[in-house]
Amino acid sequence: MEENLALSKKLDDNVELFKKIFKNHEDINYRILENIYNKKIRICLISVDSMIDKVLVNDNILKPIILTKIEDLNFSKNNLDRIANSVTLTNEIKRTSNIDELVSSLLYGDAILMFDGIDEATLIGSRHLETRNITLPSSERTINGPKEGFVELISVNISLIRRRIRSSNLVFKFKEIGTESKTIISYCYIEGIVNNKVVTELENRLSKIKDIDAIFSTEHIIELISDEPYSPFDTTGTTERPDAVVGKLLEGRVAILVDGCPTVVTIPFVFQEYFQASEDYYINYYFASINRFIRYVCFFLTISTPALYISLVTFHREMIPTPLLLSIISARQGVPLPSILETLLLLFVFEILREAGVRFPEQVGSAVGIVGALIIGEAAVTARLVSAPIVIVVALTAISGFLVFSLQAAIIIIRVTLLIMVGFLGVYGYIFGMIIVALHLMSLRSFGVPYMLNMTSLRSQDLKDTIIRAPWPSMRLRPKIIGKNNPVRKKTNYK
Amino acid sequence: MKYIRVFLKLIIIINLLMILIGCWNYSEADDEFIVTAVAIDKAEEGYIVTVEVTYPKKGSGSGLDNEYFSEQGRTIFEAIRKTILQTGRKMYWGHAKVVIISRDIAEEGILSVIEFLIRDTDVRNKMWLIISTDETASVLFKVEDEVHNSIGFHFDDILRNQEKVGMGYGGDLLDTLACLSSEGVTPKVATASNIKTIGGVVPRVEGMAIFNRDKMIGRIDGLDVKTFLLIINKFKGGEYKVLNLGNTDFSLEILESKTKLKPIIEDGNIIMEIDIKMDMWIVEGEGNFMSSESLVEIRKKMEKNITSDIERVVKKVQSEYNSDIFGFGRAIYKHKPNVWKDVSSDWDREFSKVKVQANVEITIKGTGLLEKPIRTKN
Numbered sequence: 001m002e003e004n005l006a007l008s009k010k011l012d013d014n015v016e017l018f019k020k021i022f023k024n025h026e027d028i029n030y031r032i033l034e035n036i037y038n039k040k041i042r043i044c045l046i047s048v049d050s051m052i053d054k055v056l057v058n059d060n061i062l063k064p065i066i067l068t069k070i071e072d073l074n075f076s077k078n079n080l081d082r083i084a085n086s087v088t089l090t091n092e093i094k095r096t097s098n099i100d101e102l103v104s105s106l107l108y109g110d111a112i113l114m115f116d117g118i119d120e121a122t123l124i125g126s127r128h129l130e131t132r133n134i135t136l137p138s139s140e141r142t143i144n145g146p147k148e149g150f151v152e153l154i155s156v157n158i159s160l161i162r163r164r165i166r167s168s169n170l171v172f173k174f175k176e177i178g179t180e181s182k183t184i185i186s187y188c189y190i191e192g193i194v195n196n197k198v199v200t201e202l203e204n205r206l207s208k209i210k211d212i213d214a215i216f217s218t219e220h221i222i223e224l225i226s227d228e229p230y231s232p233f234d235t236t237g238t239t240e241r242p243d244a245v246v247g248k249l250l251e252g253r254v255a256i257l258v259d260g261c262p263t264v265v266t267i268p269f270v271f272q273e274y275f276q277a278s279e280d281y282y283i284n285y286y287f288a289s290i291n292r293f294i295r296y297v298c299f300f301l302t303i304s305t306p307a308l309y310i311s312l313v314t315f316h317r318e319m320i321p322t323p324l325l326l327s328i329i330s331a332r333q334g335v336p337l338p339s340i341l342e343t344l345l346l347l348f349v350f351e352i353l354r355e356a357g358v359r360f361p362e363q364v365g366s367a368v369g370i371v372g373a374l375i376i377g378e379a380a381v382t383a384r385l386v387s388a389p390i391v392i393v394v395a396l397t398a399i400s401g402f403l404v405f406s407l408q409a410a411i412i413i414i415r416v417t418l419l420i421m422v423g424f425l426g427v428y429g430y431i432f433g434m435i436i437v438a439l440h441l442m443s444l445r446s447f448g449v450p451y452m453l454n455m456t457s458l459r460s461q462d463l464k465d466t467i468i469r470a471p472w473p474s475m476r477l478r479p480k481i482i483g484k485n486n487p488v489r490k491k492t493n494y495k
Numbered sequence: 496m497k498y499i500r501v502f503l504k505l506i507i508i509i510n511l512l513m514i515l516i517g518c519w520n521y522s523e524a525d526d527e528f529i530v531t532a533v534a535i536d537k538a539e540e541g542y543i544v545t546v547e548v549t550y551p552k553k554g555s556g557s558g559l560d561n562e563y564f565s566e567q568g569r570t571i572f573e574a575i576r577k578t579i580l581q582t583g584r585k586m587y588w589g590h591a592k593v594v595i596i597s598r599d600i601a602e603e604g605i606l607s608v609i610e611f612l613i614r615d616t617d618v619r620n621k622m623w624l625i626i627s628t629d630e631t632a633s634v635l636f637k638v639e640d641e642v643h644n645s646i647g648f649h650f651d652d653i654l655r656n657q658e659k660v661g662m663g664y665g666g667d668l669l670d671t672l673a674c675l676s677s678e679g680v681t682p683k684v685a686t687a688s689n690i691k692t693i694g695g696v697v698p699r700v701e702g703m704a705i706f707n708r709d710k711m712i713g714r715i716d717g718l719d720v721k722t723f724l725l726i727i728n729k730f731k732g733g734e735y736k737v738l739n740l741g742n743t744d745f746s747l748e749i750l751e752s753k754t755k756l757k758p759i760i761e762d763g764n765i766i767m768e769i770d771i772k773m774d775m776w777i778v779e780g781e782g783n784f785m786s787s788e789s790l791v792e793i794r795k796k797m798e799k800n801i802t803s804d805i806e807r808v809v810k811k812v813q814s815e816y817n818s819d820i821f822g823f824g825r826a827i828y829k830h831k832p833n834v835w836k837d838v839s840s841d842w843d844r845e846f847s848k849v850k851v852q853a854n855v856e857i858t859i860k861g862t863g864l865l866e867k868p869i870r871t872k873n
Binding site: 314315317318325326327328330332335339423424426458 | 500520521525529531549550552553559587589590592619648
């Protein structure tokens with residue numbers, strides 16, 4: 001933008017100024033108004049066609065300004081206040097002479113009112129942004145519990161959180177990031193519960209995000225503020241469910257909302273949260289605990305099954321019961337590839353199918369399943385390209401992987417690494433690989449909180465929301481470190 | 496809390512056990528023959544080793560096929576390696592079930608064979624040991640086995656269920672090694688031979704070889720084996736013997752049996768108290784034996800039978816073989832270590848003087864599903 005842009009006292013000059021800024025724009029509306037009682041009052045209303053609430057602008061701005069009897073006018077700034085305060089009928093009004101602010105607000109759906117003779121403009125909140133309905137988030141479905149999910153509009157998302165915690169302690173802070181996009185991001189926390197060091201650290205990291213042209217998803221924020229941007233494990237949590245965000249806020253976490261993205265980031269994030277589904281908190285705790293236990297087992301299965309199978313079949317055959325070994329051998333008769341290549345091949349094919357299933361248009365999505373099941377499952381075995389036990393192993397691996405879908409990136413990397421290590425070293429390779437994974441997990445931190453928080457603990461209170469989901473009456477404490485500011489959730493342990 | 500610690504320690508131990516398994520190299524399962532049994536015979540120079548290998552049937556049919564390969568070598572290992580010349584493939588020994596040793600090797604001493612089998616990394620220590628009482632060991636392979644299609648699996652199944660039948664003594668390599676290398680007990684090994692039955696010729700475990708040190712000195716079979724197994728607390732089910740009472744044969748099934756050896760010193764003599772507690776029930780027999788009097792009578796007779804059998808078998812072993820297959824020495828070492836110190840140096844002689852006192856206590860738990868004998872009307 002050019003230098004020394006400032007509003008002048010002449011309305012026509014000001015209009016020219018805006019027309020110069022929006023040189024090639026055709027969707028910007030310049031409306032010159034005159035009061036019918038006092039022709040001296042000339043006002044220009046600038047707005048972007050598609051983003052304003054037309055009814056509001058017509059009824060509450062244009063109509064009053066044109067029809068209200070305005071007398072004794074001397075063009076002073078007080079006068080501007082009078083018009084803002086007693087003529088227009090909108091709740092959001094702001095006076096400014098900052099051109100940058102005016103431009104960005106205008107492009108977010110606000111209307112600018114400029115008066116002849118005054119070198120200041122009034123911003124009127126008239127935005128009407130289209131959004132989709134609040135629906136069940138497809139990535140985190142539940143059978144019981146609320147069916148609401150975040151949408152793309154940050155104001156709607158804030159309302160979804162606010163109405164669940166009607167407390168003055170719930171604080172929303174705002175920030176604009178992106179030199180071009182000027183995206184609004186907001187972070188919220190509950191004062192008195194949150195660990196202030198986390199908030200300070202977050203503010204510190206957010207302030208370091210400079211010189212980025214645009215941000216339009218939470219993934220941008222995550223990768224810019226993450227502790228370990230190069231780890232396959234996330235150190236920030238994401239969710240599309242307001243109830244999940246509220247639960248995390250109450251544990252002392254901070255949530256970050258990004259305008260234009262229905263996903264909300266929560267920090268600090270620890271490993272156990274991968275295994276907590278919202279559903280767990282809305283169903284019987286025995287059932288929830290079983291489900292959670294299954295998720296942990298499946299995480300183990302999905303990274304280990306191919307590696308353990310290969311190590312048993314190619315290195316440690318004495319560990320397989322004789323009848324099973326004989327049936328594995330008979331299944332392998334005539335298969336040309338070595339077992340390890342066979343497994344890698346089939347795992348690769350599975351990843352192709354998985355990706356295809358996501359990328360395909362919904363209408364042809366089922367074709368992927370048919371092709372996968374028939375061609376890979378049936379034909380490949382019949383043609384002796386792969387042996388049947390490997391198909392079972394890969395199927396088990398794949399299905400158990402879906403139970404902890406948010407861990408997919410880490411799972412695929414660990415699974416293949418373990419498999420290759422096993423190909424060289426047998427079960428030793430598996431053990432070494434697992435040690436590396438354990439060391440890596442133990443060394444991670446998320447905003448100062450150890451990543452494996454509670455996973456290695458033996459205190460019964462710490463374990464109440466890990467592998468099991470304890471009944472509500474007994475969950476008396478917030479997670480340690482994260483909620484250390486206000487650790488007690490419920491003083492009495494009533495029945 | 497304490498339990499959690501114990502549990503965690505258990506998990507750690509189990510995890511550490513994982514790295515105890517052997518590993519050598521990456522190899523495909525279908526590139527090797529699985530050895531299921533091996534027979535070792537004596538050659539003029541060295542040994543003749545016959546291996547039984549099993550592989551799935553060629554083609555789409557299911558089931559197993561097996562083949563036998565024999566080679567001679569001055570050592571067992573040489574013979575085994577020579578078989579690769581015939582098979583073209585390596586043998587996989589991790590699943591071998593049985594090692595059959597010929598009688599002449601057993602009489603000369605099994606130590607060299609056992610030594611190799613235990614030392615070799617490929618061979619599993621839990622292989623069953625069998626002495627062939629036929630002319631050679633490999634002759635046991637010359638029989639078609641319809642059920643298992645493999646002599647190795649056949650013997651494996653038999654010896655696994657030995658405690659329910661009582662035809663021989665199921666001892667594996669480790670057990671034999673333990674008997675060989677510890678004092679107060681001598682090894683005993685099941686014997687087997689091809690036996691003509693109603694269904695045809697089958698290799699069958701029958702009887703038990705008695706060893707002194709590592710040399711086979713004799714063999715007992717039939718009821719003696721059952722009595723022996725009863726003494727060493729290895730007879731856990733099945734039928735001990737048919738009881739005849741008033742023209743009727745009764746079959747009693749052992750439900751549970753527990754034997755305790757307890758040495759007593761009396762006037763410088765060692766008396767071995769053999770306490771046997773048995774639960775039985777009557778499964779077959781005609782007549783009204785359900786009355787409490789006849790039950791007592793049956794019980795008493797059975798107790799008496801077992802007692803006299805025990806005394807007879809111990810006497811027989813003492814007088815004919817003088818080899819402590821029962822582990823009486825071990826029992827003395829366990830219960831009366833001071834006495835063992837005195838007698839251990841001359842245990843062979845002391846063993847023959849050990850007196851036995853059997854206390855058999857049978858509880859007849861019932862008479863099966865019938866309360867009254869079945870009678871025909873009119």
